[in-house]
Amino acid sequence: MDISTALAQITESVFLATLGFSIEHSSTAEADAAPSSLVGAVEIGGAFEGAVVVNCSAAFARKAAAVMFGIAEADVDADDMADTLGELTNMIAGNLKALVGSGCQLSLPSVVLGSLPKLEMLGWSLKSALPFLSQGQPVRIRLLAA
Amino acid sequence: MRALVVDDSRAMRVIIRKILAGIGYEVFEAGHGVAALARLAEVGATDVALVDWNMPEMNGFELVQRLREQRAYDAMRIVMVTTEAEMEQMMKALEAGANDYVLKPFTADVIREKLSQVAAQQ
Numbered sequence: 001m002d003i004s005t006a007l008a009q010i011t012e013s014v015f016l017a018t019l020g021f022s023i024e025h026s027s028t029a030e031a032d033a034a035p036s037s038l039v040g041a042v043e044i045g046g047a048f049e050g051a052v053v054v055n056c057s058a059a060f061a062r063k064a065a066a067v068m069f070g071i072a073e074a075d076v077d078a079d080d081m082a083d084t085l086g087e088l089t090n091m092i093a094g095n096l097k098a099l100v101g102s103g104c105q106l107s108l109p110s111v112v113l114g115s116l117p118k119l120e121m122l123g124w125s126l127k128s129a130l131p132f133l134s135q136g137q138p139v140r141i142r143l144l145a146a
Numbered sequence: 147m148r149a150l151v152v153d154d155s156r157a158m159r160v161i162i163r164k165i166l167a168g169i170g171y172e173v174f175e176a177g178h179g180v181a182a183l184a185r186l187a188e189v190g191a192t193d194v195a196l197v198d199w200n201m202p203e204m205n206g207f208e209l210v211q212r213l214r215e216q217r218a219y220d221a222m223r224i225v226m227v228t229t230e231a232e233m234e235q236m237m238k239a240l241e242a243g244a245n246d247y248v249l250k251p252f253t254a255d256v257i258r259e260k261l262s263q264v265a266a267q268q
Contacts, residue, residue, distance in 0.1 A: 016251075018251045069156075097229075106229070
């Protein structure tokens with residue numbers, strides 16, 4: 001199985017089991033054109049060096065946080081959205097880590113809120129990019145690696 | 147029955163707390179290993195601890211080691227709840243004194259089943 005297929009399967013499993021959200025594959029252009037208000041990143045270090053980066057809209061993060069915290073969307077705050085995206089990114093990276101090499105370590109999740117078009121890791125290149133829609137909102141998963 | 151949930155994600159603590167409360171557990175929470183030790187010093191040993199691996203301050207593996215150094219926590223069942231899906235790391239946690247593990251993402255049924263299994267080990 002190639003890394004993109006594995007990443008897609010892991011993402012689908014994490015979203016469905018944790019949020020009850022399905023995912024639909026989307027066009028790259030559609031996801032790239034969508035406003036990205038939150039970026040979550042978890043680095044994998046060791047035999048494999050890379051990072052899983054998840055971009056999503058605030059609307060998606062709000063819906064996801066409402067499910068995870070069991071509260072109304074109107075009651076979700078920025079901390080709830082950041083915590084939720086961090087944990088989702090952590091789960092995707094953690095499951096991917098098992099496939100890319102033994103003895104690797106995960107960083108703690110980093111989450112940035114704001115109108116950010118992209119988060120780049122200097123010196124690393126894009127290994128996989130998965131644009132999709134969930135709950136009608138664009139979400140983009142990228143794997144960057146040395 | 148009392149449980150301690152140790153995870154740096156508030157969302158994950160909420161999810162696990164709801165599952166445990168639904169089967170009658172009194173639940174305490176901590177955001178990392180250092181906070182967990184402090185919480186246990188306040189409330190005493192719990193029947194079970196569900197511990198994330200990757201946390202700031204003190205990670206889950208170090209917490210398991212610290213708990214197993216103290217006789218007061220000998221009877222406490224420890225379940226790692228983690229994305230660290232590598233078998234090598236799970237074996238390391240089990241050797242350090244964890245009783246079992248659950249991989250994220252999980253369902254409520256998996257948590258309930260795992261708690262039944264570790265309770266039966268007592």
